[in-house]
Amino acid sequence: MADEIRVRIAPSPTGKFHIGTARTALFNYLFAKKFGGKFVVRVEDTDQQRHDDSSLKDILDGLKWLGMDWDEGPEVGGPYGPYFQKERLGLYDPFVLQLIDKKLAYRCYCTPEELAAERESQQSQGSAPKYSGRCRHLSATEIDQFEREHRSSAVRFVVEPQKVSFDDLIKGKVEFDAGLFGDFVIQRSDGMPLFVLSNVIDDNLMKISHVLRGEEHLVNTAKQILLADALNFLSPQFGHFPLIFNKDRSKMSKRKNPVSISDDYKAKGFLPDALVNYIALLGWNSGTEREIFSMSELIDEFEINRVGTSPSIFDSEKLLWMNGYYLRQKSIGEVADAGREFITNNELQKAVTEEPDYYLNAIALVHDRLKLLSEIEDQIGYFFISPKYEQSLLVAKKSTEANTLAALKSAVKVVSELKTLGLDEVEPALRGAAEDLKIKDGELLWAVRVALSGRDASPGAFELLSVIGKEESTKRLNTAIKKLSAR
């Protein structure tokens, strides 16, 4: 094993940054940081068909947003670059040639059609699809023939029947029967290396010490070990994380779950700390009853051998709870700042910037009620813009219109008589007013609250009065009175 811990994630920019990728990245990041190692990002963009630049940006932005800065990779460079596979293309040929030279690989002239037919017939006979090895023992004249026909050729790696076993950091000892693989392709007929090949070479060249990835790569590992042996490379240590499932226990997918970090989480008002904390708990636990961890606490506590072996279902309810929890831990100012970009209504946006202190006071009142930053817009709207509501809402459940009207009128009076609407002044005054009217506190307070907020659920009447202030409160109370009287 290399003396320095070097791990990598190798995203392929073919789509948005995915929850599963984020979790793999996180575990790699934690593992590296824990041991003072390096976390590298290598972009696997050799499949020109599918990759695009916006995906790359989405992935890189997502990584930064979650607080996982990479030590080597795009934008930052590093001593083992380039970090884009597309720029590494020239690196692979010598290794392929070397393998062909040593008769550990050979050119295969089979056409895609032939191979598809072969696979199909194998499958119809109920046997596992596996390359026949037809081109492995081509004679020189046969090769000449193909070359003269300008048939294109891919390169296949020679797999001799044997057991391949390795000690997985998470799964323990895993063994595969390589005899079942068939000779697999390592270089396409257009000269592009295949994932198995480029991965092995890049990991070696980049001195990667540990390959920590999702369980879907378990079988690849056996192939990569074979390849590494043939190339005289020392294989890195492998660790495979269990998958994250949809509710129906299939591999987590965007069809069945919100999986895009940017669109489904960041844009929806989730906090990066909450997401990181939640994702860490998907498969890992500290062994204590603690569940709340900051990134740096995670780095301290993380142990690869405390990553479980069974898949976990993504529970968005718990994430939501955790996000609310993190929101509550933040200061009013932090929430207010973070919330600003979630306000889309122009009028409200303007109001918020014009009255920053008032905005802060409003946030203070709704703080405990938030689970997502995106809820702020809806929660604070009525602080700035007079609410619309049905007059029937003004009447508390066990009250009457007459009582409500009287209550509102006396509330107006109380408010006008107070110099300031501090919590300490408003509460006794209003309670006193209710007593004078011989109605329940609740009847009066409900009406006042609705008059101010226009909602059946909101912060309390006293808090609302003291934040909204004398002038505006009086206006809203009078509006309420008019609504009721107009009937």
Next chain:
RNA sequence: GGUCCCAUCGUCUAGAGGCCUAGGACAUCAGAUUCUCAUUCUGAAGAUCGGGGGUUCGAAUCCCCCUGGGACCGCCA
């Protein structure tokens, strides 16, 4: 179909032979606080540890079989 991986409350999980009449968290329900909602606090319900065999004085924990679920079987990554 083949190979591999996995299996504790609805969900995330603790559990490395006796501390387990199985612990915690989310969700659920009830209560307290209360003008509503939320927060907070208290409590309840919820898992015969997938099933069956062993090993052992003793098994959720070790072994075997079965069942179930999943992943992978591409000139994608």
